[in-house]
Amino acid sequence: MARRKHTVGPRLRIFLDPEFAIGPGKADLLDGIRETGSIAAAGRRMGMSYKRAWYLVDAMNQHFREPVVETAKGGRAGGGAMLTPLGEEVLMRYSNMARLARKAIEPDLKQLMNKLAGEPENSG
């Protein structure tokens, strides 16, 4: 995957069982599939290989009770893909968790950012 520029704040990886997690990569991929209607295009805009994007979608489809992504009949490349209702829910809940976590940690995060080299001193 291409190196992303990280924004300041939390990145959340949530283990739903000991071997399966939803993190920023899978969430961004679901978001991309919703926006582009294509697993390949969604992966491409993240700098992710086609193979990797399919692997992540398949892992999600296997671990959840129902698929999160549906591909057009035949499953040919370029045939199109869309989120199922469960896929929409997974994406919505991940975004919600990321937002809530960001808000919950904000005071401690600000205090730590004040302790970085080269940052202005505030409350010490």
Add this chain to the structure above:
Amino acid sequence: MARRKHTVGPRLRIFLDPEFAIGPGKADLLDGIRETGSIAAAGRRMGMSYKRAWYLVDAMNQHFREPVVETAKGGRAGGGAMLTPLGEEVLMRYSNMARLARKAIEPDLKQLMNKLAGEPENSG
């Protein structure tokens, strides 16, 4: 690093600037140094190489305004290491952020866990 058994729930990596994050690895390392009084021993119990443990400590010492870990005079291996007051604060705040984030995401996490293959259906 040795493969760790993941517990269900969030793992939080917090970017304090675009190139510097505190995550479970650095937090566990600080915790280990506090408990063992040694960077090498702290790394060892995480299955982390001596070199990697020193690298992570050095990265933290460089990015914060003051060091987070102090080594005994001479800096010889086995000379002992301890957290500075800032190191204690970083560890305390990380633990606090992890606890607050876990609490904040709990309702959504439970809903998603109910949608896993093989899990009992609750609220649908």
